[in-house]
Amino acid sequence: MKWTREIGPGILIAAAFIGPGTVTLCTIAGVSYGYSLIWALILSIFATIFLQELSLRVGLVTKMNVAEVISKSVNSIYFKKFLIVLIVSSILIGNAAYEAGNITGASLGISAIIGIDSISYIPVLIGIAAFLILFQGNYKLIEKSLIFLVLTMSVSFLITAIVTKPNLNSLIEGMFIPNFDENSILIVLGLIGTTVVPYNIFLHSSLVTEKWDSIKKLQTARIESFVSIFLGGIVSLSIIVTAASVNSQDVKSVIDLAKGLEPLYGKFAIYFLGIGLFASGITSSITAPLAAAYVAKSCFGWKKSMKTFKFRLVWMIVLIFGVIISMIEINPIEIIKFAQFSNSLLLPIVAIILLWLVNNNSIVGKKYTYKYQNTFGIIIIMITIILGFRGLILIF
Secondary structure, three states, X not given: OHHHHHOOHHHHHHHHHOOHXXXXXXXXXXXXXXXXXXHHHHHHHHHHHHHHHHHHHHHHHHOOOHHHHHHHHOOOHHHHHHHHHHHHHHHHHHHHHHHHHHHHHHHHHHHHHHOOOOOOOHHHHHHHHHHHXXXXXXXXXXXXXXXXXXXXXXXXXXXXXXXXXXOHHHHHHHHHOOOOOOOOHHHHHHHHHOOOOHHHHHHHHHHHHHHOOOHHHHHHHHHHHHHHHHHHHHHHHHHHHHHHOOOOOOOOOHHHHHHHHHHHHOOHHHHHHHHHHHHHHHHHHHHHXXXXXXXXXXXXXXXXXXXXXXXXHHHHHHHHHHHHHHHHOOOOHHHHHHHHHHHHHHHHHHHHHHXXXXXXXXXXXXXXXXXXXXXXXXXXXXHHHHHHHHHHHHHO
């Protein structure tokens, strides 16, 4: 079908933010607070849709990655250097840290499916699979692989949520009535932070230029992005709904959740959740190194090819780091803390710059602006600043 040819960049963004961290956080939110924090997830999904739309618009209009546009648009050489250092440290080091979690999550999913506790050798298999897909340097191959995995993940989690027979009235109330306290504030901020991911902003602007070579595809790109991110939101929602059906407070991960569901729904709960965790882990295992390579290429002005040595070297380093940490079971807490800190600083800065870029007629032109974007953009920026303070609190 013709419309299937337009699927691509948005699906990759959904694949990137639905990783094991998102799965685990949604699980904890559902188990601990039921449906009451779903409104925070809804807010984060719309914030993601908004920021990713700005990113893809900048990419299609300028035919450059957001990092390239920032570099060429900032006049102050010192501020430009500060932004480049912040972006590189946040994305490269941050993605390397989170890659370990992605590969571990995919490994846990396989372990749950085959019923083997030891996962020492599985990260190598996950790493090889991601390596082979990335090494091809073929955007269409990566796109098709991730579309299949995202659809598998979506169906898996959605089926699991449906069989728990959620209370629709409570579900709707949780969607539209904000409800949180001091104990749940970190979970609320976490749901937003794990969905509104800084590196996706850079990745999206690169992917749309790989997929389309005409600004005429702007409307198509917007629709594809909205549908894909909305689908990612359904996955997160399904996990919260599923977790809300479990009474045990000992659930800390999706595997614990599967075991909690087993008495009610049988062995298939473990299989569905295991498949979902595997799919979420391996999709993020592919997109995190890819995003790191795109950012490095943009910041340092490398040639526009996924097959260049430098481009491949960046994603290889991120991927190998993740495999090694997963195998030797080192808990990269300090590295992840730095990743959270740098990302929490980067997100509001990027959000502000994005809003400035799309309001700069010399960059995107008057034709591609739309009403009400500034008001909503300011709201998103305020949220990202709160996340920045959260990052500071976590560190200090």
